Amino acid sequence: MIIDVPAESGYGRDNLPYGVFSPPGGDPRVGVRLADVVVDLAAALDDPLFAVPSLNPLMARGKRCWEQVRERIVELVSGEVPDAAVHPLEQVRLHLPFEVADYVDFYASEHHASNLGRLFRPDAAPLMPNWKHLPVGYHGRAGTVIPSGTPIPRPNGQRKAPDEAAPSFGPSRRLDIEAELGFVVGAGSEPGVPVPVEDFAEHVFGAVLVNDWSARDLQAWEYVPLGPFLGKSFATSISPWVVPLLALGGARVPTPVQDPTPLPYLRESEPWGLDVEFSVRWNGEEVSRPPYREMYWSPAQMLAHLTVNGATCRTGDLFASGTVSGPEPDQRGAFIELTWGGAEPVVVGGRPRTFLEDGDEITLTASAPAASGGRIAFGELTNRVLPAR
Known part of the structure; x- marks a missing residue:
């Protein structure tokens, strides 16, 4: 699926904010928002790092990992994203995105x-x-x-x-x-x-x-x-x-x-x-x-x-x-x-x-x-x- 991003969207490829969401009938996992859809990163990148209900494991890996993951996501959403990994925003449930330490x-x-x-x-x-x-x-x-x-x-x-x-x-x-x-x-x-x-x-x-x-x-x-x-x-x-x-x-x-x-x-x-x-x-x-x-x-x-x-x-x-x-x-x-x-x-x-x-x-x-x-x-x-x- 090619995800269309309207010019006036605040959720384009320059942004790609992270969140934790539940798809219909599914468990919470990490995704990014692009336009009005959520991309399931565990499914799209085939990476268990994102099949968890918190951003903490990703965040703990440090800046070099954050940069590499962002590069992968930009490359992913610049082309075809697997249909099964794309969820309309109105169909998902959003959660607290990370476990708060202090x-x-x-x-x-x-x-x-x-x-x-x-x-x-x-x-x-x-x-x-x-x-x-x-x-x-x-x-x-x-x-x-x-x-x-x-x-x-x-x-x-x-x-x-x-x-x-x-x-x-x-x-x-x-x-x-x-x-x-x-x-x-x-x-x-x-x-x-x-x-x-x-x-x-x-x-x-x-x-x-x-x-x-x-x-x-x-x-x-x-x-x-x-x-x-x-x-x-x-x-x-x-x-x-x-x-x-x-x-x-x-x-x-x-x-x-x-x-x-x-x-x-x-x-x-x-x-x-x-x-x-x-x-x-x-x-x-x-x-x-x-x-x-x-x-x-x-x-x-x-x-x-x-x-x-x-x-x-x-x-x-x-x-x-x-x-x-x-x-x-x-x-x-x-x-x-x-x-x-x-x-x-x-x-x-x-x-x-x-x-x-x-x-x-x-x-x-x-x-x-x-x-x-x-x-x-x-x-x-x-x-x-x-x-x-």
């Missing part, structure tokens, strides 16, 4: 961090003193990283509004999203051996969309002095397709000017900024277009900082950028920013909205320039909010 979330947008600083500390400097010296982050909960399509029950916890004398327990009243880009580690590192910025592409396999769901009222009450905990740990969702880092060469751009100059271990000779354009849809209506190119810290700097103390990275580790936000009000990637803490509602479905209600559906999409022109799509990340249990 999860770290950063806070890499100066616009987002400054906006939250102005909201939470109006009489102080927007950024904390350390922010421009290191990529700030926290360790999340790998076990609650979930795939697109998974419902999000509203979390319960302690919350205390400023006008309340004591905390109460119950469902979050300020449920929020964070539109982020996540990076998936393929090749791990040795204990005690930091990963330098120049080795980023030796370790990171690809990128996914991330929604870091956030209960702002739970977070506000608990986060001092140790940071995010129950306000974040209930759910982090990711898109079903992992865009290979090898596909993102055409999207590389410099990061914004970093002043003061970072310490030597964070300095990049070839910056890993990425020109990725997000879209956030709330019940089908676009409310924001966050630009990833505005992110102050690059993913290479994030990984270097994550490992500089000797901590390892492992196959399946996921680290996310933190909320992607730009300088304009319609480029903010979290509703706490977009509605300025609820003081400036946005109109969705003909009525003013601030934070999420039960039944709301959030969809994140994103695209980046392809090396040979056109765009590379990152897939669609959609989840619906359910009532608290």
Whole structure:
């Protein structure tokens, strides 16, 4: 079968994102998306490496293997693909594409961090003193990283509004999203051996969309002095397709000017900024277009900082950028920013909205320039909010 790829498709031969899917009546296995079909790599390449329900075995083999596999796939889809290996997208079930080992979330947008600083500390400097010296982050909960399509029950916890004398327990009243880009580690590192910025592409396999769901009222009450905990740990969702880092060469751009100059271990000779354009849809209506190119810290700097103390990275580790936000009000990637803490509602479905209600559906999409022109799509990340249990 010759697979036709429309010119406007974000899933052409420049992309070829990996995912894990089940064909009708079959077991989960690894495939790539081309246009609106999924190619079963185990069947097409006659290779048991892909007849497994996870990308981890492939990712663990390292960059040289990733390059060789990509060459094989490009050659395959440039000609005739066996009919039995081609499945229409609407007929397959998509799964979590990799087994998550560890999860770290950063806070890499100066616009987002400054906006939250102005909201939470109006009489102080927007950024904390350390922010421009290191990529700030926290360790999340790998076990609650979930795939697109998974419902999000509203979390319960302690919350205390400023006008309340004591905390109460119950469902979050300020449920929020964070539109982020996540990076998936393929090749791990040795204990005690930091990963330098120049080795980023030796370790990171690809990128996914991330929604870091956030209960702002739970977070506000608990986060001092140790940071995010129950306000974040209930759910982090990711898109079903992992865009290979090898596909993102055409999207590389410099990061914004970093002043003061970072310490030597964070300095990049070839910056890993990425020109990725997000879209956030709330019940089908676009409310924001966050630009990833505005992110102050690059993913290479994030990984270097994550490992500089000797901590390892492992196959399946996921680290996310933190909320992607730009300088304009319609480029903010979290509703706490977009509605300025609820003081400036946005109109969705003909009525003013601030934070999420039960039944709301959030969809994140994103695209980046392809090396040979056109765009590379990152897939669609959609989840619906359910009532608290």
